[in-house]
Amino acid sequence: MFNIESIRKDFPILSRKVHGKPLVYLDNGATSQTPIQVIDTIVEYYTNYNANIHRGVHTLSQEATDKYEEARHKIQHHFNAKHAHEIIMTSGTTESINLVAHGFASLLKKGDEVLVSALEHHSNIVPWQMLCEKTGAILKVIPMNDSGELVMAEYDKLLSEKTKLVFVNHISNAIGTINPIEEIIKKAHAVNAAVLIDGAQACPHVKPDVQALDVDFYVVSAHKMCGPTGVGMLYGKEAWLNKLPPYQGGGEMIAEVTFEKTTYAGLPHKFEAGTPNICGGIAFGAAIDYLNTIGFDNIETYEHELLEYATKKLLEIEGLKIYGPSDSALKNKTSVISFNLEGIHPYDVGTILDKLGIAVRTGHHCAQPIMAYFKIPGTVRASFAFYNNKEEVDALVEGVKKAKMMLA
Amino acid sequence: MKIQDIQNDIIDEFSMFEDWEERYQYMIDLGKTLPLIDPKYKTDDYLIKGCQSKVWVHANMENNKIVFTADSDAIITKGVIAILIRVFSNQNPSDIIEANTDFIDNIGLKEHLSPTRANGLVSMIKQIKMYAIAYQTQLN
Numbered sequence: 001m002f003n004i005e006s007i008r009k010d011f012p013i014l015s016r017k018v019h020g021k022p023l024v025y026l027d028n029g030a031t032s033q034t035p036i037q038v039i040d041t042i043v044e045y046y047t048n049y050n051a052n053i054h055r056g057v058h059t060l061s062q063e064a065t066d067k068y069e070e071a072r073h074k075i076q077h078h079f080n081a082k083h084a085h086e087i088i089m090t091s092g093t094t095e096s097i098n099l100v101a102h103g104f105a106s107l108l109k110k111g112d113e114v115l116v117s118a119l120e121h122h123s124n125i126v127p128w129q130m131l132c133e134k135t136g137a138i139l140k141v142i143p144m145n146d147s148g149e150l151v152m153a154e155y156d157k158l159l160s161e162k163t164k165l166v167f168v169n170h171i172s173n174a175i176g177t178i179n180p181i182e183e184i185i186k187k188a189h190a191v192n193a194a195v196l197i198d199g200a201q202a203c204p205h206v207k208p209d210v211q212a213l214d215v216d217f218y219v220v221s222a223h224k225m226c227g228p229t230g231v232g233m234l235y236g237k238e239a240w241l242n243k244l245p246p247y248q249g250g251g252e253m254i255a256e257v258t259f260e261k262t263t264y265a266g267l268p269h270k271f272e273a274g275t276p277n278i279c280g281g282i283a284f285g286a287a288i289d290y291l292n293t294i295g296f297d298n299i300e301t302y303e304h305e306l307l308e309y310a311t312k313k314l315l316e317i318e319g320l321k322i323y324g325p326s327d328s329a330l331k332n333k334t335s336v337i338s339f340n341l342e343g344i345h346p347y348d349v350g351t352i353l354d355k356l357g358i359a360v361r362t363g364h365h366c367a368q369p370i371m372a373y374f375k376i377p378g379t380v381r382a383s384f385a386f387y388n389n390k391e392e393v394d395a396l397v398e399g400v401k402k403a404k405m406m407l408a
Numbered sequence: 409m410k411i412q413d414i415q416n417d418i419i420d421e422f423s424m425f426e427d428w429e430e431r432y433q434y435m436i437d438l439g440k441t442l443p444l445i446d447p448k449y450k451t452d453d454y455l456i457k458g459c460q461s462k463v464w465v466h467a468n469m470e471n472n473k474i475v476f477t478a479d480s481d482a483i484i485t486k487g488v489i490a491i492l493i494r495v496f497s498n499q500n501p502s503d504i505i506e507a508n509t510d511f512i513d514n515i516g517l518k519e520h521l522s523p524t525r526a527n528g529l530v531s532m533i534k535q536i537k538m539y540a541i542a543y544q545t546q547l548n
Contacts, residue, residue: 355428
């Protein structure tokens, strides 16, 4: 049973006040809040078994190692990866992407092509630009239309035997578009190109199955999924991970070191140099447990209700424009509403909302190419999670009306 | 008027506001009445890039005093700019160099100078001081 009141009680932060008003937290697209179950896991780690992993014979090290590897297995099962060693623990989505980009530097040659979508976050653009500069490969962009959806006919035209890699986000962070990744992956594989899907915005809302998707790389951050900041994962097919060279040198990633030669450890340790974010990794596992207890079907259904309700209410405000997919069923969209009030800068709206205790994101959302497409400096973005409720949507709507009254 | 006196005046004016709404409404109105920068200075040469809002600042020297004009694409940012211009424009370079900006805290607008706002205002104050140092060097 999905009980919003009892779910809200799991999140201590939701009862705090901001500027004397109850917090209305609608910046979940940037960072989700942390339930008590995950907070307890973090406290338990530092209270009971804080130790370095994979190297001590003492009990604490054993316990920490067991918990850390147990978390890896939880992540594996959650994403339905074939092997636990296909899950590389990283500091988050950005590092995961950089790890793959670094690896491909030795596989690409001049004239190869890599495709990136027009809907990407800067962290899924810049590493590939750097990669292309280094290798002489060419970066091409899959364009989007006025509804913020990828133009698949153009994608078909861009694909060729020169295409080696395709990078697309599962869901756009700036406007919430759900991209047709199954089709994108299938078509890329038809020309033998590898596909990396940035799942940072998707994984709080849906449960991807990496084997069913047949995706080559899938990356996420824990802090978007009720976990702590500074930890995330790279899923890679075993064959690809074996092909890529190590990302960083250091402890943990080696098999044997002499001054003449070092041999690398096997997967996943080859990519996990140094002491990892042990507590973060364990807490990531706890966050996944928590989300699965709530249930992704429940999350999807409830969030879609919130999205429909908020969309309808916000559009009643004259001069308010929502960017992104606009089909009446909001089928291709997750619970993100990116909007502007006519003639008013998003920064001003965000500032007034903050005074009312309402947290939204304003600006270009690290997706300047999208803002350039719409010829706007940025948007106000309200992103909802399953622990938000309709009262909070109402507070947002009233806040926006007030901002409009003050600023117009 | 001396910088310190203007700052005291502003602190007095702001102390009359009952709550944040009045304070912000005043700033928004100030933003709307800010004399605009000459469009020819609204170019990248005079732009201070904030992640969120843009700020343009221009300075020139008249009778040994620096006259600042500025603009922003966000109205609340413009309101803060109007206050900064009231304090620092038409002042001697040496007075500008020595002036502090504590009055911003006293009128409850400190949050606008937080780096997380990324609105260009911190850089604007730095820029005002840099202009003052440059003109002071010329005077010497």
